[in-house]
Amino acid sequence: MIPELGTLALVLALLLAAMQAFFGLAGAHWQQAAWMQVARSSVLAVWLAVAASFTALTLSLVQHDFSVAYVAQNSNSALPLLYRVAAVWGAHEGSLLLWALMLASWALLVALFSRGLPADFRARVLGVLGLISVGFLSFTLLTSNPFARLIPAALEGADLNPILQDPALAIHPPMLYMGYVGTAVAFAFAVAAMLSGQLDTAWARWTRPWTLAAWVCLTLGIALGSWWAYYELGWGGWWFWDPVENASFMPWLVTTALIHSLAVTEKRGLFKQWTVLLAIFAFSLSLLGTFLVRSGVLVSVHAFAADPSRGLFVLALLIFFIVGALTLYAFRASSLQSEGGFAVVSRESFLLLNNALLVAAAGLILVGTLWPLVMDALKLGKISVGPPYFNVVFLVPTVPLVLLMSVGMHASWKRGHLNLYAKRLTLIAVLSVLGALLIALAAYHRPGLPLTLLGFSAGLLAIGSSLIDPWAQWRRGQALPQAVLGRAIAHLGIGLLVMGITGVASYTVERDVSLAVGESAEIAGYRFTFQGTQPVEGPNYHAIEGRFQVHEGERTLPDLTTQKRTYRVQQNPMTQAGIAVAWNRDLFVALGEDLGGSKWSMRLQYKPLVRYLWIGALVMALGGLIALSDRRYRRQTVIP
């Protein structure tokens, strides 16, 4: 009964979303206040219907209703409650439902927190969001209904993919989806602006907080995914340039560019065409990401079922929204000419460079992600473009980006005079280079590659220069506006991230060894002694736990334990790495294979500064949140 109600709610949501789309767009076009009111009310109705459907799937999973195909494929009676709930988005059908719920939630937020917007503009935004909802709800209903029954019912479920049975991964997809889908709001704002012809500084001020909110979610989602990959996959890597990772990273880069471009549009009324195009592309890349993951055209560790018919549907949606929006853009572009100019050394030109470099980075990743597919389709052979391509190519735009960022933050609008900060920046730059040398030589006893010094210098420079504003204000005893403080913190996060990446890329020590009980191996001054293994029983897996004693010189550190788990139903081995965290490094142990005779193969790693990667990302998201709380965005002036 519950699954049928779920399907019913989904059908209802589709009809209501169609109402939201029609009355929103038509109401604004013919200036019918009552129609626009209907659009606004149907937003809540859509949300309620999708939420009901989502609850129905959650209940089916929690109650082990194995007569539902999705539950039978992704759950098991031994699966703990947390993962039964997380299984809602553990596979294709359910994660589409999550997508729909997120979209409905964003639309609801827009409907609730947009009292300051003109009624027809708000109706258009809600109309476009409704249209996107129609697309995704019909995709769900027509190709992947999560409530399809399994006849006869299964006696036992095939269990949730073990790779997903982890707390970080349970919240990673919702976070990421929130960000993905959030780009739809910026897209809707852009399309609404093109429809109404109102694309001015006020428009940019309305769009900014929504874009920022989506960006915060994307940042957190990607960081969580990276952190999970680090301790769960057992390789100690934190980024693999996997197609699915790239699919989330490209929208992030373009959304980052959009935030900066919006700042220019708001303050100076410039870059309008850029801003609109970036808003369209951020959403396109989110859709492309969904397409790449769902259609199975790319081989990835995120093994979702491949189904070309689903891929075609997403692709049709993609073409409809993107080509539609871009055609609209072609008709309106001439009216989006920016008036006013700016000097060569001004904040505008720094932000233009920022945009160009971020878009270039996203473009290079897009090429690397799609290239193998192109080669394969044209029968030029199966190739894989791996980290060697991305690592090199990605540095080309990002190194100048970080360096320019540190200076550009302090450039003034319109005409350039850096002299206000020139002295301080020079001082910070000199100190950063010295600091980089000091870190490299004193802490790691070798200078490393030129890139290492460049990386540390750039990181320190970014940290130092983002602290200029808060420091100056604090000295003068003034309160910093939230937006400025948030900006400083977000850029500080970039600095921390760069420090982390440089440290871990330059000074990681890895050793694969085989040890018998009592034997020890040493890396980077840490001695690991293998204490043996013991079996451990989990709720739906059994594991072998290895224990290690760790010494740093003469000092004994707490023991490290690492597990190799085998999930009973799917029989997949998973590694739970043992990690010792300190402020300046991680020690990482992962158990490999049983070599017989109490000997085990294992991987030992010393990873300096690796924590700063995720701390940096968290700090960036925090900066975004602080900027989001700025009063400027909450001004409730009703515009006639």
Add this chain to the structure above:
Amino acid sequence: MWRYLTPAIVCLLLGLGLSWVLLRIGSGDLDVREIQSPLLGKPAPEFILPSLTEASTSVDSRHFKGSPYLINVWGSWCAACREEHAMLLKISALQRLPLIGLDWKDDPAIAVAYLNEWGNPYQQVASDAEGRVAINWGVYGAPETFLVSGQGVVLFKFVGPLTEAVWHDKFMPLIEREVH
């Protein structure tokens, strides 16, 4: 105006290109997931394992040589194996070539009960409780089915549950060619 249409046109072309790729995947022309087994065209790894069904006898892979045979990797714990079980019984009834089972990482008592309940499609079943033979064969999930020639060369490997279509389109042509 035309200048501003460029992004739309580029995206449209990209979209059409991707549709073309998808249609080819859909028609089976292109398989991006096809992972070639390194064993293809190489001699099949030999093994001697205890028999699951006949106590105190063993299954020796050298005895199969001379005619083509199938090796099916399964386990009583594997849901997808139960899915393909009916197909295995059908293949066995055809009596075209011997079907050898490799019971992978399994409890022999449960595996025997499983075969008693659902029927035994195999001529012989080897019990690979520790999974060592499966490692030599490069097995990374059950079920997997190998086709080995009379000369003991691995001709084909299929990952996932066998279906009528797979049997008809992938296995039969190879078997026909091998027999004639």
